[in-house]
Amino acid sequence: CDTLGLFIVIVRVVWVVDNKHFYLGSANMDWRSLTQVKELGVLGINCKTLSEDFMKIFNEYWYLGNQTANIPKEWPKEYSTNFNFANPMIVNSSGNNLHAVVSSSPPPLTSAGRVDDLECILKTINDAKSFVYVAVMDYYPLIMYTENMRYWPFIDDALRKVAIENKVKIKLLISWWRYSSKSENYFLKSLTDLTKSLKGVDIQVRRFIVPINQDQLKIPHSRVNHNKYMVTDNAAYIGTSNWSGDYFTDTAGIGLYLQSVSNSTSAAGIREQLLGVFSRDWYSPYAGNT
Numbered sequence: 312c313d314t315l316g317l318f319i320v321i322v323r324v325v326w327v328v329d330n331k332h333f334y335l336g337s338a339n340m341d342w343r344s345l346t347q348v349k350e351l352g353v354l355g356i357n358c359k360t361l362s363e364d365f366m367k368i369f370n371e372y373w374y375l376g377n378q379t380a381n382i383p384k385e386w387p388k389e390y391s392t393n394f395n396f397a398n399p400m401i402v403n404s405s406g407n408n409l410h411a412v413v414s415s416s417p418p419p420l421t422s423a424g425r426v427d428d429l430e431c432i433l434k435t436i437n438d439a440k441s442f443v444y445v446a447v448m449d450y451y452p453l454i455m456y457t458e459n460m461r462y463w464p465f466i467d468d469a470l471r472k473v474a475i476e477n478k479v480k481i482k483l484l485i486s487w488w489r490y491s492s493k494s495e496n497y498f499l500k501s502l503t504d505l506t507k508s509l510k511g512v513d514i515q516v517r518r519f520i521v522p523i524n525q526d527q528l529k530i531p532h533s534r535v536n537h538n539k540y541m542v543t544d545n546a547a548y549i550g551t552s553n554w555s556g557d558y559f560t561d562t563a564g565i566g567l568y569l570q571s572v573s574n575s576t577s578a579a580g581i582r583e584q585l586l587g588v589f590s591r592d593w594y595s596p597y598a599g600n601t
Contacts, residue, residue, distance in 0.1 A: 312358035312402050324372075324551050325365050325565055333362045335567055337539045337551060347533035349521055351446075351540060351588065353549050353567060353581070360400050361567075364392055364413045368565055371420055382419045391423035396434065399570075407571060407580050414566040416552065416559045428566045429465060429559045432541070432548060435568060436469045439479050439543035443470065444589045446484040446519075446538040447554045449491075452498060454556035463556030467498070470514070474505065480513045484593055487518035488535040489528075517598040536597075542589055546570040547582040 326334040336352020338344035355361055367390050374380055392413070394400045399410035415421050416428035436443055452467035453460055473479040485499060499516045506514050523534040541548040550566035552558035569581055592598055 312355050312361070312404055324563070325369060327362050327366045327369055329362075330366055331359045331362050332356050333358060333365050335365070335549060335551070335565060337537050343530060343533045344537070347527065347530055349519075349536040349538065351538045351549070355402075358402060360394075361402055361411055361413070364394055364400070365565070367392060367422070368413070368415050368420075368425075371422065372563065386422035388423070392425050395424055395426045401572065402569075404569075404581050408573070409581070410568075410570045410572055412568040414550075414568065416564040416566075417561055420563055426568075428550065428552065428564050431566050431568050432466060432550075433469050435541055435543060435546050435548045436466070436473055438546065439473060440477075441544045442480040442482070443473065443541065443543050444482045444484070444586070444593075445541045445554075446536070446589055446592065448486040448535060448537050448539065449495070449553040449555055450483065450485045450499065451492075451495060451555035454560060456557045456561075461556070463560075465556075466554055467502075470502065471505065474512050474514050475509060478511045478513075481515065482589075482593060483514075483516045484519055484536075484589065484598060485516060486536045487520050489523075490532070490535075516600075517593060518600065519592060519595075519598050521597065536592070540585060540589075542582060542585040545582075547585045549585070 333355045334352055336350060338348065338350035338352065344350055371390055375382065394412060396412055399412050402409050402411045412426055412431065414426040414428040414431035418427055421427050452462065452464050454463045470481055474481050483499065502514045503516050505512045519536040521534045521536055527534055539550045539552060547569045548566060550564060552562065552564035558564055
C-alpha cells in the first residue's frame with residue numbers, strides 16, 4: 312500500500328475503488344454520520360490485494376441485493392479467499408510490513424477461507440501480551456434484538472480470561488448517549504469489579520459522551536462516539552459492528568486485522584495511530600464514569 316492510515320469519517324461498511332483503493336469504517340452514509348457523529352475508519356491507497364479481498368465481500372452483498380437471491384449453503388469459489396490467519400496477506404504501511412486479514416459476519420456470509428469476524432476479535436484479544444484497549448458504541452454480552460433475549464458471552468469471556476490468567480490490562484471506552492440502556496452499566500461494572508477482587512487484574516471502563524445542545528437534541532440518533540475498534544500491544548482491529556451478539560449472528564459486518572510482521576514498530580504505523588486516537592479520547596474531558 313502506498314498509504315494505509317486512519318481516516319475519520321465516511322461509510323459504514325466498505326468502499327472499493329478500481330480494485331486498488333478501499334475505505335472501511337464505522338459511519339453510515341448520511342449527513343448525520345458526517346456532521347453529528349464521531350466516526351473512525353481506515354483508508355488504503357494502492358492496496359490492490361486488500362482491495363480485491365474486500366471486493367469479494369462486496370460481491371456477496373451485491374448478489375444478495377437481488378430480491379430473488381437466497382444465501383447459498385456453500386458460496387461459489389469466486390467468493391472464497393486464500394487469506395486468513397494461516398495465510399495472511401502482507402501489506403506495507405509507512406515502511407512497515409504488516410500481516411492483514413479481512414473478516415466478515417455473520418457465518419452464513421463467511422465464504423470458504425474467510426475468517427469469521429467474531430473469531431478475528433477473539434484472536435486479537437487472546438494474542439495480547441500486555442494490554443487490550445477497545446472503543447465501541449455498544450457493549451452487551453447479549454443477543455438482544457430478538458423476541459427471546461439470550462446470553463452471548465464470547466467476547467466478555469475472552470476479556471475476563473486474559474485479564475485474570477495473563478494479567479493483560481483492559482481499557483473499555485464505551486459510548487454513553489440518550490439511547491444507551493442502564494443495563495449496560497451493570498455488565499460493565501461486573502468487569503471492573505474484578506479489579507477490586509483479584510490481585511493483578513486491571514479492567515477499567517470509561518463512558519464517552521459527545522456534548523449535545525438543545526438544537527442538536529432535535530436530531531435523532533446523533534451526537535455519539537460510533538467507533539468500533541481495538542488496539543493491543545501487537546495488533547489492531549477496525550470493524551463495522553457494535554459489540555453485542557446480534558451483530559455477529561444476524562447482521563452483515565466486516566473487520567480488518569493488522570499485525571506487524573516483525574518486532575519493529577514505526578511511529579507512523581497503523582497500530583500506533585490507533586493507539587494515539589484511543590489515548591486522546593481516553594484522557595479527554597469527554598470520557599469519564601456515568
